[in-house]
Amino acid sequence: MSGRPWTRKDEIALAYLGPRIGGVACAEAFDRSHDAIKHKAHALGIRLRRKSLGTSITPCNSPRVAQRLVEIAMAPLCPACAKYPATHRKTGLCEVCHWRALIAEHELEIAKVEAQRKLWAARSKLYRLRQAEPMPATALELEAVES
Numbered sequence: 574m575s576g577r578p579w580t581r582k583d584e585i586a587l588a589y590l591g592p593r594i595g596g597v598a599c600a601e602a603f604d605r606s607h608d609a610i611k612h613k614a615h616a617l618g619i620r621l622r623r624k625s626l627g628t629s630i631t632p633c634n635s636p637r638v639a640q641r642l643v644e645i646a647m648a649p650l651c652p653a654c655a656k657y658p659a660t661h662r663k664t665g666l667c668e669v670c671h672w673r674a675l676i677a678e679h680e681l682e683i684a685k686v687e688a689q690r691k692l693w694a695a696r697s698k699l700y701r702l703r704q705a706e707p708m709p710a711t712a713l714e715l716e717a718v719e720s
């Protein structure tokens with residue numbers, strides 16, 4: 574009565590999740606029978622959490638959350654930090670690196686705006702100085718025209 578074969582990733586995920594969410598929740602997450610989970614856990618020497626979250630009122634109760642946990646457990650490591658699972662679908666980074674990248678992007682935008690403001694201020698100052706003190710050559714030319 575062996576069902577789908579277990580992949581190495583499944584086993585890693587079970588080793589990660591079993592002690593955390595228990596057999597019933599794992600059965601939901603892996604879409605396997607509770608007996609299959611218990612059997613595999615025993616074969617691998619994994620201790621399943623006693624009070625399975627599948628029977629208690631916690632956020633892990635939902636199969637969707639359990640499925641997400643499996644995804645996290647099976648995700649490859651983030652290519653940027655190699656510390657956390659690369660679970661962000663768009664960037665392929667971990668959540669931490671994803672937010673850091675967003676922060677860096679915003680800081681770049683802020684720096685650009687600040688540089689533009691300084692440029693504008695410098696231009697205005699130059700314009701005012703030119704208005705207040707015309708170039709001597711220009712002043713002489715004006716005198717020549719007026720006389």
Ligand SMILES: [Zn+2]
Pocket residue numbers: 651652653654655656657666667668669670671
């Ligand atoms: Zn990362």
